[in-house]
């Protein structure tokens with residue numbers, strides 16, 4: 092069912108697993124700052140120690156080997172490598188750490204997929220305006236070039252930015268992720284724009300300076316739910332679904348894969364609302380400058396993070412409230428037949444992934460796709476024999492197989508989120524997505540495989556050599 096060279100992976104992110112928040116010269120990131128403020132995160136928890144992968148990397152490697160992964164996705168902590176965010180000062184201890192991770196993986200025949208940015212901006216750059224500042228794009232580009240130069244002889248799959256939607260919206264509109272800004276209707280668009288510019292500059296740098304020698308692929312990880320109209324016969328629900336898609340998946344994929352610009356539905360909605368609100372002659376949704384290289388075509392593959400699905404109904408109309416939700420004007424509901432796993436937002440809909448993959452094939456000209464995240468969480472009483480999650484992985488991977496074999500989608504790999512229980516952002520350690528349980532109560536931070544981990548290992552061993 093799966094191509095011979097299919098990537099079987101699992102992922103993590105630096106802030107969620109590494110700990111060592113001030114070890115060996117690492118600079119602080121916005122997540123260090125955010126967690127150290129009271130009331131931001133569940134139980135005022137933080138990633139100060141997390142799974143301590145900074146010191147216990149070899150334990151993680153043991154898990155990776157036990158699962159039989161062919162690929163491992165992890166992120167680099169920008170401020171561990173460049174404490175103040177700039178290449179003026181390189182922290183060699185950080186370089187050594189990631190060199191070891193990469194070399195150990197390769198020695199075990201596991202290919203690294205490396206994310207440059209997974210939510211943890213160096214605090215020093217936040218102090219200069221962070222993602223709101225236009226100059227962040229060239230600072231990110233310098234960081235990216237430093238990473239290509241330092242690790243690119245061994246890393247062939249790169250993700251520039253993980254989930255720009257989540258960074259922009261949760262961090263700058265809702266204020267529930269770092270840097271905790273609540274500036275609705277304005278800042279998220281600006282931040283999203285600068286992330287696209289940053290991504291694009293880094294892709295162009297790779298393309299012109301590194302691709303020939305290093306022969307890798309670069310993309311950005313786009314999160315998207317699968318969405319359908321609540322009432323398929325209702326025109327308003329269908330129109331709302333189009334708008335919903337334009338403001339989520341379309342926001343980042345249209346510029347990169349289709350036109351070099353935002354989806355027309357999004358552009359016209361934000362422009363006309365901005366006009367009504369007295370933004371004379373300017374829109375809250377920024378415009379791509381003709382003086383910068385185009386963002387169109389700046390992805391060598393489609394990196395998709397899929398967790399859940401939604402039904403969409405017509406919105407309540409655009410009121411006077413300045414926010415993205417009002418611009419989007421579409422309501423979301425959960426189908427009562429979908430089981431909820433752990434966190435309230437995560438309805439389990441494996442076939443939504445198949446539908447979304449088909450949509451991506453048809454809309455974005457049949458790109459190579461890596462599913463860079465997909466997973467299932469536990470909350471409360473944790474079960475090592477997690478039957479529900481085992482079934483989730485079986486069902487979901489079956490849908491991926493159908494997408495490949497029946498719908499002809501060019502899926503190149505699947506990465507479970509996540510290798511081991513870790514710091515789940517605003518939910519702290521209360522929400523567990525791991526294939527391995529981590530005992531955060533005990534200082535050894537023991538890793539124990541869940542039944543779902545064993546199930547995933549079985550699936551991998553069955554398919555890895557099936558051809």
Ligand code: GAL
Pocket residue numbers: 104107253254257314396464508515516524
């Ligand atoms: C994604 C994020 C991951 C992980 C996951 C589960 O948005 O990239 O870091 O936390 O969600 O919520």
